[in-house]
Structure formats: structure tokens, C-alpha cells
Amino acid sequence: MSSLPFSSIREFIRFVEHCIRHPYRPVSYSSLGKLIRELYSIAYTVFPDRSLSFYVRSVVRCFFVDEISEGHYIVRGLREFGDHYPTYHVFYFPRERRYRCECQLRLYGYVRRICTHIGAVAIYRRVIQDVDIANRFFKWCELVRKSVQLPC
Ligand SMILES: [Zn+2]
16 A cells, blocks of 8 residues: 555544444445444344443553563553553453453542543454454554554
8 A cells, every 4th residue: 555544643543433434335435435334243242232432442552452461461541532642552351351450549549431542452452363354453553653653
């Protein structure tokens, strides 16, 4: 691909929202559109009956997940989603099959709600178990990250 698909994170968020809100409408990057709809379907399977915003945020965020060691992930903070920190650490505890995110620990002690940092990691963990989707995902991940140019 010669040019990058998005000029800002806002544009990428709008694209993801469009793909999820209108599952059958054609989009400019059809293979990315297909991938995003698959990621949404994964998110829906893991966390059914959440709000549209939960799915949009989780899917957008999963493009900004890095696994730094077994069960330990870093999710990029996005100001567009109200994040105050540049990164959030998410941990997965396989024995309890539970996630914890740093954002749940701040200010008022531990909060049990599922945040969209966790939503993103849950999608990511499913994606890497499937070679076909994983290959397409990492290809687009690189392009999306390159094109939105988040500050360091
Ligand atoms: Zn969080």
C-alpha cells in the first residue's frame, strides 16, 4: 500500500465506529473493514450485550496492545477516550481467568468493572490464537499505528 489509510486517531475511531454500526455497508479499506467486524464479533462473544461505545473503544484499543511478557500487556492511553496516562498495564491471571487493569486501581481503590483496556486485551488474546486473523491483524496494526502517529 502506497499511502497510509488514516491521518489521525480520530479518523481511525470514526472508521471503526462506522464498520461496527453499519456491518453491511461497503467501506474504503474493505479488508480492514472485514477485520474490524471480526474483532467486533470476538468482543461481542467475550463480553455480550455491552454498549456500542464499549465495542468501538475495545476494538480501537486492540490495535494498540503490546504483550510484554506472559499475561502482561501494555495498552496505549488515548486522550480521545478520556485516558490520563500514556500507557495502561493489564494483567491476565489464567488460574482465576480474570483480568486486572491499572486504571481500576487508581484513586478509589480497586474497581471491579471491565474497562475497555481489558476489552482490548481480551480481543488481542483471541486474535493471536488464530493464525489467519492474527496475520491480517498484525499487518493492519502496523499500518494503523504508522498512520495515526500518536505522540510518544
Ligand atoms: Zn483499564
